[in-house]
Amino acid sequence: MSTTQLLAPNVSAQHWADPSHPDDRPFIRKYVFSTDHKTIGNQFMFMSLFFLLVGGALAMMIRWQLGWPGQPMPGGGVLPETMAPGGILLPEFYNSLVTMHGTFMIFFAIMPLLVGMFGNWLIPLHVGASDMAFPRLNMMSFWTAVPAGFIMLTSFAVEGGAAGAGWTAYPPLSAVPEYSGVSTGQQLWCVSLVILGFSSLMGAVNYITTIVNMRAPGMTWLRLPLPVWALFITAILILLAMPILAGALIMLLFDQTLGTTFFLPETGGQPLLWQHLFWYFGHPEVYILILPAMGIASEVIANGSRKPIFGYPAMVGAIIAIAFLGWIVWGHHMFQSGMNPLLGSSFMLSTMIIAVPSAIKVFNWLGTIWRGDIHFHTPMLNALAFVGMFVIGGLSGVFMASTPVDIYIHDTYFIVAHIHYVLFGGSLFAIFAGIYFWFPKFFGRMLNPTLGKIHFALTFVFYNLVFFPMHNLGLGGMMRRIYDPNQYGFLEPLQPMNTFISVFALALGASQLVFIINILWSLWRGERAPENPWSSNSLEWDLPSPPPHGNFEAMPAVYRGPYEYSYPGRGEDFWPQSEPPDGQQVSVKTGGSPVAEGVPQ
Amino acid sequence: MPESASTFGTGIDSIYYIILWITGAIFVFVETALIVFIIRYRHREGRVAVHTHGSKKAEIVWTVIPFILVLFIVYASNDIWLQVKRADQEGAAPADALPLRVVAKQFEWNVTYPGPDEELDTSDDFVKRNQLHVPIGRAVRIDLGSEDVIHSFFLPDFRVKQDAVPGMTIPVWFEATRTGEFPLACAELCGLGHYRMRASLTVHEADDFDRWQAEELAAGTPAEVADGPEADTAEENRVSEGEGSA
Amino acid sequence: MAHKKPNYYLVWLYLLILTVAEVLVAFASGLPFEVLVFILLGLAVWKAALVAMYYMHLRFEPPRLVVLALAPIPLAILITIVVVTMEGF
Amino acid sequence: MSRAAAIHAQAPRPMEGIRVYNVKLGMWVFLLSEVMFFSGLIGAYIILRFAHPEQWAAPGEVLNVPLTAFNTFMLICSSVTMVKAFAAIEHGDQAGLKKWLLATIVLGAAFVGIQIFEYMKLAEHGFVPIASQYAAEGGPLYGSTFYTMTGFHGAHVSIGVLCLIFTASKAFRGQYTEEHYAGVEIMGLYWHFVDLVWIILFTIVYLI
Ligand code: HEA
Ligand code: HEA
Ligand code: CUA
Ligand SMILES: [Cu+2]
16 A cells, blocks of 8 residues: 555544634534543543442442441331331342442442543543544443443342452352342343453443544554543553453353353362453453543642643653553452462562552652642542552552461451442542542633632542541451441451441532532533633644534644743743744644545545 | 461561551651752742753662662562462471361361371361361361362461362461461452451361360261351351352 | 565565464374473464564654563563462462 | 643544454454353363363363364365455455355355254264263263353354355445445454364363
């Protein structure tokens, strides 16, 4: 094929924004079945926040049961007999609560928020493209995620209730209805996740192609904003990990419905096979849930402290290193599973080594705020909280990574504490930071800073009061996923602490109302957002808020890295990537598309 | 953590404290640095941030130090790990261990005792449900199995935890250092009775253990568990009545 | 076309011969199982490589795409090796 | 600030991505995840077989190798026809494109047909994935893994055939030209990949 076809495929067939004539898409194309990455990002935001709310509500019920075991839950009367007769939660319902809480939070809240929402919002704008490489595929990615979530929700209503084998769904429990009392629910769980897998897959293909092929002139790899780097690596993780989960889920589904015995020992199946496949997906998955958060935090922290990110190349290297190591540590979830102890030792080693690239990131964040000029806008507050909390979660990970210590704390609340320090303290705080940071760009209105700071303060305080004591519960020997600790004499002394946790958990849930109100209010009443409210550098801030359909009017040109803050001898303390060096004029035709003809369509 | 009651328990705890000290120090260091910087460098009129892209030297330092630390933790952890988990390997568990069999099922633990001849699968075996009795100062070697789903054999005071996987027999060993009664818990979600799948572990003086064993044999405890739920969990043991487990 | 076209029929012939060879090795050669597995897998990989290189034109693509295409192989091998090494179960 | 100075030294130049146009790159990326999907299934197969070798009958004992060898032959042929179709349109040879595409469709469909026939024969013989009804030599894991792996491959072929029919219909409406043949090329990539997977499966499922 002729070289002209090979050259610069990225400039071909991009439909840049055209200010001269208005965007005349019919309503349905504009807001519902839109192929515009910004709209799809917004759609992902609303969907995932809804599921975050659901997951949160389930958590509230969990906490009620643990705080006041066997007490009728206020308003619990509305639940059907099969769940909570007279408002008293049943053990089988509790198992469903825990399972669905984990499932919703991980697969339907955090993952679509980080990957679906931020991926769509940021990638095309940050690389300077008019849209994703495959806009229609992008739309399908969202519209397959919705039914997946819907199926997951409806599984509460089916005979036997929702899946109740934990979000890790270990067979035989998850494969044999007689053991768990759940049949249809567990199958719907598998189906829903397979569908969600397709959705993520479509997203990943899109992201990778867009980032590799559609970067604007001058946007070299080492000038990419860190969120894009993180999302790129994350997309690769999704691409390679999701199929493994899909395969495992399908085998589980066969065991449940057809009568195969992949995971059932009677005729030689291997229960541990599921665990290997699940965690071979599962650990990359948890890095899918943290890497984008790290990217967002880096962006916000550099902006908030008006300083270039400390050691950009090292930050990129660390992301890659974490992602790679993430593939060879899955066994650390199986130390006590009966897996060969020698294998355990090697998994301990690989797991521990992940602390090193993580260290690089943490200390480089510290290096970034060091001698900075820190502005405490709401995004910055959340980003700083992210650093502080992620460190706690990460360090507790090191305890579990040590095989002998894990003997004691495996499947105790120490793990639960870890989960929430990395996922809530890590991912969710970064998500809050990102939402406060980019909301103005995509909805054209600022989020109210006062409400924002209140929300942050309440969340931060209550969050720590809820999850830090869980470490002690774990050290006290309290197992996970137990409906009523008081069944064990040695756990009764922990009840006051459980009640304490529950009180503040309810408070934590309630304080999220501030956030909801802030979002809903600001959508219509918030003060109009300027082009560049945070005086930030990356390309999207040159555009009106919200950016027009097609983003840029012509292929933008990029002259420098994204973190040139406080450059000596400049008037203002930021330096947009697109600003040509010393006043030289931008030619609208920069990088134009002369080479575009004849690229196969 | 409850006071250790097994020979390797203290060893495990010491690893825990080593890690606690290391991570604790790192934690304090990082968080104080964070807070100090936040206060020290907060925005003030006329403050300009220093424009720097980083420092190779510093980055190398905080790459190498954590690396050494974690390698040390791994080194410190590995021996005791293998000692605890490789019950059937040379030199891990004492040779003269008392053989027992524990089979988990929803939602109870069935313990097979070898009887006086200390051989399993002989005529003088006997089985107790939810009661594990061991002598002090003598290692016991348990063949751990499961009939239905995955359970987890958890002795908090002994720092013992091992999943019981159907289709596998996994060796577990420990040696009690304190007499008394201790909880045996199930740590792996195994169905709606998971939260109450508990049993008791009683550690006897050596001769006391023999006496107990003699009594059990005299009382003619069966070599097979009679089916049906155990007395104290009979009420509300939904599975074995309602949905009917294996 | 930037590259000279490979002879697709030749590749096809290769594939056929290799397939026949496989079947023969599998059934006609009284080799011990271990050796057999080794040879058969070797042949299979060889065939797969032919398809990828010539039919999928990997041989004529820019190196960066080749790297991309080979990326998951280590992972695929990794999981297999690890699970095989576990006489633990 | 030498580093910072270097920052804007570089003038903007058109990025070249990796010199592969989007649709093609996208297809390759998608195929990578397909590789992982089949690796998962094959990995499971290997674990189960290592754990229970006794459940596997000797090669050829249960499975009909000659038939499948012939089927393999057909799939390989379909790869040639596919690549010929691509070669044809590269030179704007419309007739060739249509001819070869049709040939590929026929061969692909035949493969699926033969596989279904094979399944039915095996089922009669009691070779089924369901443990409770398993009657053939070996044990149910043999059947479960066999049907899962070959079944998913068969599904991929069937989807491929549908896509081919779509591609062909576009070809007959003359929508591909010397300059615009991306559709044919990525169709080919997918098709050859499916062939490639079969080459591996044939060896490890039927011959080993
Ligand atoms: C965002 C998600 C996320 C992230 C980022 C992590 C990060 C890590 N996790 Fe976590 N993990 C989960 C989510 C996550 N985890 C979840 C959900 C589970 C439970 C699954 C279930 O339900 O069973 C789990 C379970 C889990 C287990 C299994 C426990 C058990 O079941 O017994 C283990 C064991 O090794 C582990 C280890 C680690 C380690 C070592 C890291 C490391 O990446 C952490 C690295 C970071 C640091 C170490 C801190 C920063 C570094 C420094 C300040 C430098 C100095 C540090 C040292 C020198 C030590 N995790
Ligand atoms: C990101 C993941 C995430 C998050 C955010 C949370 C949040 C919470 N979790 Fe989570 N939890 C998990 C992931 C998460 N959890 C996982 C993976 C498990 C393991 C499951 C298993 O064992 O299988 C688990 C298990 C788990 C347990 C252990 C159950 C058991 O083992 O028996 C407990 C117990 O207290 C608990 C409590 C809580 C509480 C009180 C919150 C609170 O923080 C919740 C507070 C409320 C909210 C955060 C919702 C607020 C809503 C919004 C902010 C949206 C705004 C909406 C609009 C604008 C429209 N969780
Ligand atoms: Cu048995 Cu939990
Ligand atoms: Cu992990």
